[in-house]
Amino acid sequence: MGNNINVPYSGFINGGVRDGTDVVISGRPSHSFNNFSINLCSGPNIDSGDVALHFNPRFHQGHVVRNHKQGGWGAEETAGGMPFRPGHVFTLNMEVKSHGIKILVNNRHFCDFTHRMAKESIRYLFITGDVHISYINFRGAGAPSYPGVAPPYQPGPSYPVGPSPPSYPPAGGYPAGPGQFGPGVVVSHVSSGQIYNPVVPVNTPIPGGFYPGKIIYISGTPYPGGSRFQVNLACGFMESSDLALHFDARFNFGSDFNVVVRTHRVNGQYGSEEKFQNYFPFMPGANFEMMLLCEPHCIKVAVNNQHFIEFMHRIQPIQRIDHVQVQGEVSISQIRFQ
Template sequence: MAYNASTVVNPPIPYVGGIPGGLKVGTQIIINATLPYHENQFSINLQCGPNLNPKSNTALHFNPRPNEGCIVRDSLQHHSWGAEERHGGCPINKGQPFEIIILCQMNHYKVSVNGRHFCDFRHRIDRNHVNTLTVEGGVQVNSIRFDGHGGHHHGHHGHHHGHGVGGFIGNVVGGAIKAAMGPPSYPAGQVHPPPPSGGAPGQPMYNPPVPLTTQIPGGFYPGRMIFISGVPNFNASRFTINLQCGPYEGSDIALHCDMRLRVGGDMNVIVRNSCQGGGWGAEERHSPYFPFMPNANFDMIIMAEGNQFKIAVNNQHLLEFYHRLQPLTRIDTLLVKGDLRLTQVRIQ
């Protein structure tokens, strides 16, 4: 299995992957596959989350059943299926390659099979909530391609490409992200180095290797920010971001962020902690949402305030972590490791 820009090749089934850039009007999902002779059905699902059992809310469930001569279309909300739509026959034959194209439009999904329009399916769930594509059943998928506003050909945002991360992360010097994170608050009586001006941002690192250990020149202080863009691997289990007091194993860790997509009993959890003198502190696990998905680009900003770190992902505030280790200037190393590909890292 390989992942290149907005194409997934020969994925294992069940496939669960993020939709790069989200689902927008004009987004196309093109699936080339074959249903073996000994299999009876499969499904393609546009979901509002990655869970398969119990299934996340599903805006479009597209379920070809050649033995029954139909393709069932439906939606799932709060574990309850809606009204099935079955008309149109089943132009998919066992043992023969086929292509399905799902085009998101303002009021409905438009689906074609083998180059011919097959059906429209009106939106029952707001398309803005859809962030995951799943494929289940006995199908053999050759490729999945994302085109349109969120994909390869018309991706003017471009930030899910390894070479085109400039969209959100490269241009932010305050604007929306500072609004999302709020102004830095300085404790009374403390003097800090002034944060770098917007005219002299740090030099970005493009496509750095993972694991990445890099120096934070001048340490941390209120107003300092780290920008991290990356893509969790197709089968990602976890990845970790540490702000450390030194580059070595065993260095004190001021902020340990462990993104757990699937680790033992943990699924879609962000564990935060600190480590001093070899001893871990108390874990913090609550977050209002989990923004990371396999194959889907993320843009993260970690900003220091006087009494806490603030973290935003994809232009939305995510969480805070109160400082346990002082002074912040001890923090001189960024470590990123785990199941992801980094596209850009910048310290400002």
């Protein structure tokens, strides 16, 4: 992940962490630096689950608090002083070991934090506070991966790099018929540009609209044994609204197997389908991170940090696109906008 990562940041760690996982974070405390925290959690933030490691530099106190939370907060560790300076770039390494987590700041050993709870409970990285984050990476023997799912990297169209969790796999599609949302459609209202754990089906407005440079991130997990799920970019909130992009990931639906069908819909009529793909990026039960980038002439879609397809605009002006919809056999952990 690259520069301008939004804070607060919450990223799902696919497969969790293991001995040898190295979480690498580069950033810069703000000039008005009071405190920030970097957390390895069981949930998407420190209020929604247990926290295996709470790493909290407190400039006004001159030390870094390390702690955990399991039901309640534990005993604080504060030895080591303050290795961070307002406005100065840092690189932080959190190396997962069998006994605990070894923490380095700017390639110098800072402290060790002995495991107080099972490291297998760690599923999210959560960052908040007075800090600018430019880089996040997971590496080492325990880095999250799903061998055999994604193909070797091939250079593709470039994407702005923004907040996005580690990689996983996606699925394929076909135009949804009328009544997919039905009377129980859920409209999720956006406050800070992030939606956590929405109920599917989802139908939510795009803050500020859809225009060149806009990015939508969707994190989720296809149901084990599921046949398909869909992501739509819609022109309105009604069930019958036009769809600028209907992205239908099919694992096993009709005659389609592991294919993503892309099309559009105007006045209730679907257009021609596009099915060409170099690979199929989804896997039932495996988390994925999907990114939809608006370009002047097309929508670029990447899955798990890898370019997947381009879909040329069929509906103009593109500013008509103002809602994102998710439906089908999938659970969604987060939707965010940039």
